[in-house]
Amino acid sequence: MNGDSHEAPKNEKVIEIEDGDDHEDQSSPRGVLEIPVSGSDSDNQSSLSRSLSSRGSSFNDKSPDGEVDSATEEEGSGGAEVVNSSATAHGLQWRNLVDNLKWKSIKRLSALPLMAGYELSRKSLMKRLGKNQSIEDTIEGGNWAVPKPSWRNFTLEELATATDNFSSGNLVGRGGHADVYKGLLPDGQLVAVKRITKKEKKDEDRVGDFLSELGIIAHINHPNAARLIGFSSDTDLHLVLQFAPHGSLATLLHNSEERLEWGLRFKIAIGIAEGLQYLHYECHRRIIHRDITASNVLLMEDYQPQISDFGLAKWLPEKWIHHIVSPIEGTFGYMAPEYFMHGIVHEKIDVFSFGVLLLELITGRRAVDSSRQSLVIWAKPLLEQSKMKELVDPRLEDDYEITELKRVMSAASSSIHHLPNMRPNMKRIVEILKGERSTAEVNQKTGGGGGRAVLLDACDLDNYNSTTYLKDLNRHMELAME
Numbered sequence: 259m260n261g262d263s264h265e266a267p268k269n270e271k272v273i274e275i276e277d278g279d280d281h282e283d284q285s286s287p288r289g290v291l292e293i294p295v296s297g298s299d300s301d302n303q304s305s306l307s308r309s310l311s312s313r314g315s316s317f318n319d320k321s322p323d324g325e326v327d328s329a330t331e332e333e334g335s336g337g338a339e340v341v342n343s344s345a346t347a348h349g350l351q352w353r354n355l356v357d358n359l360k361w362k363s364i365k366r367l368s369a370l371p372l373m374a375g376y377e378l379s380r381k382s383l384m385k386r387l388g389k390n391q392s393i394e395d396t397i398e399g400g401n402w403a404v405p406k407p408s409w410r411n412f413t414l415e416e417l418a419t420a421t422d423n424f425s426s427g428n429l430v431g432r433g434g435h436a437d438v439y440k441g442l443l444p445d446g447q448l449v450a451v452k453r454i455t456k457k458e459k460k461d462e463d464r465v466g467d468f469l470s471e472l473g474i475i476a477h478i479n480h481p482n483a484a485r486l487i488g489f490s491s492d493t494d495l496h497l498v499l500q501f502a503p504h505g506s507l508a509t510l511l512h513n514s515e516e517r518l519e520w521g522l523r524f525k526i527a528i529g530i531a532e533g534l535q536y537l538h539y540e541c542h543r544r545i546i547h548r549d550i551t552a553s554n555v556l557l558m559e560d561y562q563p564q565i566s567d568f569g570l571a572k573w574l575p576e577k578w579i580h581h582i583v584s585p586i587e588g589t590f591g592y593m594a595p596e597y598f599m600h601g602i603v604h605e606k607i608d609v610f611s612f613g614v615l616l617l618e619l620i621t622g623r624r625a626v627d628s629s630r631q632s633l634v635i636w637a638k639p640l641l642e643q644s645k646m647k648e649l650v651d652p653r654l655e656d657d658y659e660i661t662e663l664k665r666v667m668s669a670a671s672s673s674i675h676h677l678p679n680m681r682p683n684m685k686r687i688v689e690i691l692k693g694e695r696s697t698a699e700v701n702q703k704t705g706g707g708g709g710r711a712v713l714l715d716a717c718d719l720d721n722y723n724s725t726t727y728l729k730d731l732n733r734h735m736e737l738a739m740e
């Protein structure tokens with residue numbers, strides 16, 4: 259998150275949820291779940307009570323935030339019977355870390371389902387291991403196995419040596435919650451050392467947030483998502499990540515003299531789409547990033563993009579259609595309407611933010627410019643009228659591939675639809691971007707976007723049109739900017 263992040267009060271509302279299709283295009287059984295939202299911080303409150311009562315059994319927690327709906331408890335091969343054995347073999351690192359962080363101060367337990375979600379039957383684990391990995395890269399325990407963690411616990415001294423005592427010359431980035439330093443490990447590996455600051459937060463909240471980010475990032479394994487090398491909880495909290503030599507997309511696109519060529523923009527669009535598809539569909543438990551922005555896209559060697567900053571990310575158990583959070587945190591200009599108005603967290607809020615990111619790649623404009631103009635509000639009518647020349651970044655002149663540009667415009671246009679159910683899911687977006695399916699085909703097949711359907715309620719849906727949405731967006735912008 260950046261300086262333009264925004265917090266809004268929670269909407270007190272009963273949300274009805276309809277279960278649409280999940281992994282495939284066919285409809286799934288429908289169900290209605292009512293989630294009364296109280297004025298309290300549901301996100302933190304319930305996890306607080308869980309954390310205080312479940313120290314010994316935390317590895318069994320199924321929900322990232324300790325919010326377990328009993329209806330969501332049945333999980334396939336990663337079931338409860340394997341959890342204890344897994345915790346013994348694989349949980350030691352976590353235990354040490356958690357002990358280090360002083361248990362009683364931990365409010366949110368988002369990191370802990372990692373182990374519960376990670377152990378797999380040997381067969382499914384082998385399927386998941388990469389080409390260059392074998393069973394030697396796993397820890398086994400009879401009918402279960404877990405991949406050996408590739409990350410390690412650093413001492414503060416090691417990190418100080420790597421970063422030349424956290425010298426200002428090695429400071430490569432500063433976010434709202436962290437300072438990031440470039441570091442060099444003794445084996446010659448370049449790393450980014452992210453020192454969590456969050457000065458405004460209490461220690462226990464900072465630790466909880468750190469565990470949450472660590473738990474998620476340690477779980478993911480994809481070329482288009484940040485890779486964890488290690489962590490340190492000595493005195494300060496640090497994440498050690500793969501270093502991104504080209505910095506963030508925001509810097510390259512908005513703060514650089516250099517023109518970002520169309521070919522690279524297209525490559526970045528596909529990479530991030532594949533990274534999100536992985537988070538939403540290929541992780542053992544789906545992850546909603548909640549803060550997809552140009553600042554949170556890092557560029558590795560060959561400009562391979564990586565989704566970074568999992569500080570706001572949420573795990574959603576398979577059977578939860580969505581989750582409601584408060585406070586609503588995110589980056590202004592990228593937030594989907596159902597998120598900024600109701601605090602609803604589900605895959606389609608990442609799809610919306612990704613649509614804004616695509617608009618940035620097309621136009622070279624920021625999500626919110628210096629005159630507080632929202633890119634979505636500016637671009638929507640131009641997209642609807644296919645005004646390509648007016649949309650495209652003037653710095654590109656005519657140097658772009660027209661077929662690719664059309665695909666990116668089409669994906670952007672459907673991703674920023676004001677109704678979540680009309681946005682394609684990330685699998686479909688990857689197909690649209692690669693030219694394997696047109697938006698029309700996606701709409702025809704799924705009657706909209708595909709994926710789980712979320713209805714605010716029938717009345718909202720009937721009355722909610724693009725104009726109302728743009729008005730809401732404007733009002734939201736004004737409030738946030740004030």
Ligand SMILES: Nc1ncnc2c1ncn2[C@@H]1O[C@H](COP(=O)(O)OP(=O)(O)OP(=O)(O)O)[C@@H](O)[C@H]1O
Pocket residue numbers: 259260261430431432433434435436437438450452499500501502503505506553554556566567569
């Ligand atoms: N792995 C990395 N390699 C190189 N630079 C990085 C890396 N990670 C972060 N940075 C730089 O540091 C900046 C801040 O990092 P990051 O966004 O993770 O911090 P944050 O405080 O969590 O951000 P936010 O304000 O979004 O919460 C990034 O925008 C980027 O410029």
